Amino acid sequence: MQVAVVGLGSMGRAMAARLLDMGFSVRAWNRSPGRAEGLPVTPCRSAAEAARGAEVVLSSLASDEAVREVVSAPDGILAGLEPSAVHVGTSTISHELGASLARSHTERQRRYLSAPVLGRPDAAAAGRLFVFAGGDESARQQCRPVFEAIGQRTFDFPDAARANLAKIVGNLMLGGILELLGEAIVLGEKGGIEPARTVELLTETAFGCPVIEGYGKRIAAGEFEPPGFRMALGLKDVELALSAGDRLRTPLPAANVVRDHLLAALAGGLEGLDWAALTKVMRYEAGLR
Amino acid sequence: MQVAVVGLGSMGRAMAARLLDMGFSVRAWNRSPGRAEGLPVTPCRSAAEAARGAEVVLSSLASDEAVREVVSAPDGILAGLEPSAVHVGTSTISHELGASLARSHTERQRRYLSAPVLGRPDAAAAGRLFVFAGGDESARQQCRPVFEAIGQRTFDFPDAARANLAKIVGNLMLGGILELLGEAIVLGEKGGIEPARTVELLTETAFGCPVIEGYGKRIAAGEFEPPGFRMALGLKDVELALSAGDRLRTPLPAANVVRDHLLAALAGGLEGLDWAALTKVMRYEAGLR
């Protein structure tokens, strides 16, 4: 099966590598050149060229703006996408843009799935992502081999907007847990309980899950470099949740708290750290320097 | 071993029953009579009488006020506690009162442990509680058989205040997770994702832990009766966290959010429901009736 990968950031590269491992033939394009080096892909000069001839086009881009441009530019995805193919957007984009891309593809008689993924590049490389796939049943069927190559499980949704929202909901939960871990750890520390002990108490009683264990240890140890997920991307994700809350008229007060701590972290020069470092702001606010 | 149980609420009764099962001899007192019925305990007319002759006195009471009175009254625990015995406070009390009880026992040459427990009465009856035991090493050693009878694991702390704080930290985390689940579920629902589906997405990816699974299902199903833990007790626990935050000069903004939702739930007549019903307030705020 011929697959195009548009966008070779760390996640796009990892997905391409996994697809190659699993026997797919991969065409690839990235805005800045050189990102395909070392991968046996067919390099292309534009997103349109990558899309031509591919049965599935996976896009992996950083922001709503990047997605809009790479889809609609004269040499963008829509310009090359075959009528029989499916464009699969794997980026975490806004609830609004998911719905809008579905419409714009339909108007051009093309097919689109939103399929944001949960997991880091190493999970992609190992085929261990979670995929939230939203769109027509037939398009989802066509892409199933691709999802099975990159992911350990696919959750299906009847349209693009809901798949994007599902990913946003997961991010909201994730950001909120960073905040809770920070409050728990800092309160404990000010009362004489070591951070690692607080994390142990939580995870070995009622709160033992991958996110709480993984981030709990990271926060307790103060290990925020190299970043697994950068502060500014964390802010983007929380903003997507708040923005969905605006459109859907849903107050999200805990998300506000996370946003404010991320803003303070960025204002304070922590932009190079993992977003779990928002707890550094909380430590400061509690007088721990 | 002779153990006294002071306070036969649902948790006190369950601990007494478990101790009897495990072969302990149990003396018991409760403010309002009749609570010992059906249990082969030695009923006593005062907390002091229950304490006399016991090697370990477990108190299980509803609030800081109740603890203060039952400890210090003329016929209270301190009036009967033997010099060789240990008073073990299992209630969730304030960080401040834990420290204060330790001092008042020491002044009277008596020994005190704070040992708040995590788990519901059915966990107590099955010996599956988590025990946060804080105080002198020797006192903790003396109580070990009791902790092993009622609990699956004991976490040790060098003093009473830290054990109380550890429990408070756990409650803070718990309340915060109810808030996050509510935000995630309501946002999803307004965008067309069924509550049970949102909970599935979370627990089967990165958030699968007993608290998130148990409460997630309860919230998705809207099952808040009979209450496992009443709204007003939930508020008390969040207030304990905020009050510890005040004393320790630690802002806890996510805890504020939980407190406000619990207050609105109580103002709105939901006092008979489980505290997870704070999500009903969140549904209302999002326009879901």
Add this chain to the structure above:
Amino acid sequence: MQVAVVGLGSMGRAMAARLLDMGFSVRAWNRSPGRAEGLPVTPCRSAAEAARGAEVVLSSLASDEAVREVVSAPDGILAGLEPSAVHVGTSTISHELGASLARSHTERQRRYLSAPVLGRPDAAAAGRLFVFAGGDESARQQCRPVFEAIGQRTFDFPDAARANLAKIVGNLMLGGILELLGEAIVLGEKGGIEPARTVELLTETAFGCPVIEGYGKRIAAGEFEPPGFRMALGLKDVELALSAGDRLRTPLPAANVVRDHLLAALAGGLEGLDWAALTKVMRYEAGLR
């Protein structure tokens, strides 16, 4: 002096009427026709046509999107704006768009001022607005007669972005005061103090200013119709503040609280009311129905 007014909503019409009263000659355009009726203005078929020949072009439009389009469309303001003229944007727009409009005018060798106004249409009609004028000194000088006609006082800023930000800061303060009034009034009411009494206590001691007096009485009386300023516009303004906070890396936690109450009001069907009706949500949350 020849002035064009682009956008004849209630504020645009009131400014046009005031300018006519003060002897200006006014050309006008509005997207939907008929809005100029009853005003002795020169009606125009496009924003470009309105702009042609005018020394000052005042735009009064509802949102960032409307401004962007009316400025840049083929028959928009920039297409007709004379090199010697000044385009004065009086709308409350984002901090970001203010800066962007300044740049896009400069690139076309045209001149732009951001001059958002504080006050309602009746203040405009009476020449009692406050004007926050930002841009080049010479452009501000050229527009001074217009500002003096519509406003009681002009505050000058060296660039457009700062004038927009000043207006946003005022709106942030305004929204925050609605929240504080609501909290004060509801807390008082639940303790047996009549709302009007609470407002009296505040305004006749240390808090007597036009905003607190005016909104305080409105909230105490529960008079939210007809709306002086609609709920959805209030939300837009608070969002502008939060969005400026994002760009400038400034947490605004009180603004979050206002936003959430406005969202709940809109979710609850209060979109036809004045934005001060966010206090109805607060009453609900406190159990007052």
Add this chain to the structure above:
Amino acid sequence: MQVAVVGLGSMGRAMAARLLDMGFSVRAWNRSPGRAEGLPVTPCRSAAEAARGAEVVLSSLASDEAVREVVSAPDGILAGLEPSAVHVGTSTISHELGASLARSHTERQRRYLSAPVLGRPDAAAAGRLFVFAGGDESARQQCRPVFEAIGQRTFDFPDAARANLAKIVGNLMLGGILELLGEAIVLGEKGGIEPARTVELLTETAFGCPVIEGYGKRIAAGEFEPPGFRMALGLKDVELALSAGDRLRTPLPAANVVRDHLLAALAGGLEGLDWAALTKVMRYEAGLR
């Protein structure tokens, strides 16, 4: 008229001095001696002794705890208060304690008014306080000459609890305005508007009231020493509001924000400053050092 002043902190001293100026005969007591120096009062060895023979006993004490003790101690106010006299509590105490003092006086056939005052010691010395007087009509009548001496205006309430709540509501508003001023000033500053300019824009348009003007200038200038009202007292006042909110089941989310900033200020070593210095925390969070 014979008046006793119990508690000679800066406010108690200023009220005593004013009463002397206005021709009252004043008896006085303070826990630590020497505070009456320089005032022609009759110094007393206990609160009971001060109360004996006085027609009005004004108490001015720092906290709920101090009030409880000085009222009920064996040589406290109730031990000396004449049946024909009125005890007037001028301290800012909890809503709960106001009601409780009214009951305890009635049980002893004594009369109590809660009359917390708004204004600083210099306002007391000039007879410019605002008095919130709550209790029986006859008791309020008897104290009228005293209120007219120290205050510019008296607001009457039918019971003690409501007078305390009215003061608490005023404090809630005050704290909230500090927060709003901080957000407005910091957001402006990060966008290039000088703090003093922001304050000018606000106070000379729609927000010109004594609190906003006074605190606005103080914050813009960064003048927090000497403190007019200390950080820890500010926290006490906001806590009284939150505690009233708990009892009355009223969420106060803006008050939470203020509380958290005050906690962070105290955690950060700013306890010697005026409570308006909570804006220093906000500056830090926005990256301004």
